[in-house]
Amino acid sequence: MKLLIAVDMEGITGVVTWNHVDPSHAEYQRFRRLMTQDVNAAIRGAFLGGVDEVVVTDGHWNSDNILIEELDSRARLNSGTPSPFSMVQGIDNGVDAAIFVGYHARMGTASAILDHTWSSARVQNVWLNGRLTGEIGLNSSVCGHFGAPVLMLTGDQSANKEAAEWVTGITNVIVKRASSRWSAELLPPEVTQKMIAESAERAVRGFRSGISPAPVKTETPVTIGLEFLNSDMADKAILMPGSSRIDGRKIEFTMPDMPSAYKAFRAAVTLAQR
Ligand SMILES: [Zn+2]
DSSP states (O other): OEEEEEEOSTTSTTOOSHHHHOTTSTTHHHHHHHHHHHHHHHHHHHHHTTOSEEEEEEOSTTTOOSOGGGSOTTEEEEOSSOOTTGGGTTTTTTOOEEEEEEEOOOTTOSSOTTOOSSOTTTEEEEEETTEEEOHHHHHHHHHHHTTOOEEEEEEEHHHHHHHHHHSTTOEEEEEEEEEETTEEEEOOHHHHHHHHHHHHHHHHHHHHTTOSOOOOOOOSSEEEEEEESSHHHHHHHTTSTTOEEOSSSEEEEEESSHHHHHHHHHHHHHHTOO
16 A cells, blocks of 8 residues: 655644744744654554555645655655645555645635635635635545545644545544634644554554545546636736636636646646736
C-alpha cells in the first residue's frame, strides 16, 4: 500500500494567525517544525497500520516548509514549486490512498482558522460542477480521479466538518477548536501528535481490510466557477482561452476531466495576480 500524505499549514497544531504560516515572519520557524512533527506523527501511525510506502507532499506557500532533516526516514518528500499536481503532487504515481494533514476550511467559513481557498488575496468562491468548494473538495476530487480515497484529515473543527461533507466516513482529527478566523482553543503537540498517529494507524488498517471511504468521483466534463475578490482580477483571468465572464468578479470554464480542471483553476488564479 502506497500512501500520499498531503500537507498544508493552516490546520497544523498551534497555528492561529497568518504570522505563523508566513515564511517572512519570525514565528514561522516554530510552526514549520510543528508542521514536520504533525507529519511525522501521521507517518508513524501509517507504518504501524501496515503501509508499505509513504510519500509526503508539502503544499503550503512555495511548498518548501517541511524540515527534511527532521522528517521520518521511511518517507520521501515532494518539495518545491511549481509541481504538476501542486498540493497533491505525486498522486498520479500509483498512490492507493491519501491523508490530508494541516488543512483548513474554504473562504467564508465561520469559526475557521485562516479560512481561504487557494489565495486569500484573490479568490472569493470556487464552484466545482456547481458545488461550492475549497481546497479540501478540489484536492480530494483530484485524488478521486486517480482512484485514491482520502482516509483522514487533520485541522480545526470546521475543516473537519467540510471534509466529512466531501468524503463520507473520513477519519476526523480535530487538533484545535476555532472560535474565529484568528482564535482557537489549542491542544498541545504532545496530545495532537498522539491523536494523529493513532488515527492514521486506524485509518490505514481499515483501508487494508477493505473498510475505507470511497474515492471522490467527479462528473465529466468538469465545470469550474471562479469568483475573485475584485473585478480587475477577473479582467486578467478571463484572458485564459475557453473561459467566459459570468459577472464582474466571476469567470467559468469547462475542462474534460478533474486533473485538467485543477490545472486550469491554478492557471486562472495565477493570471489574476496583481
Ligand atoms: Zn496553506
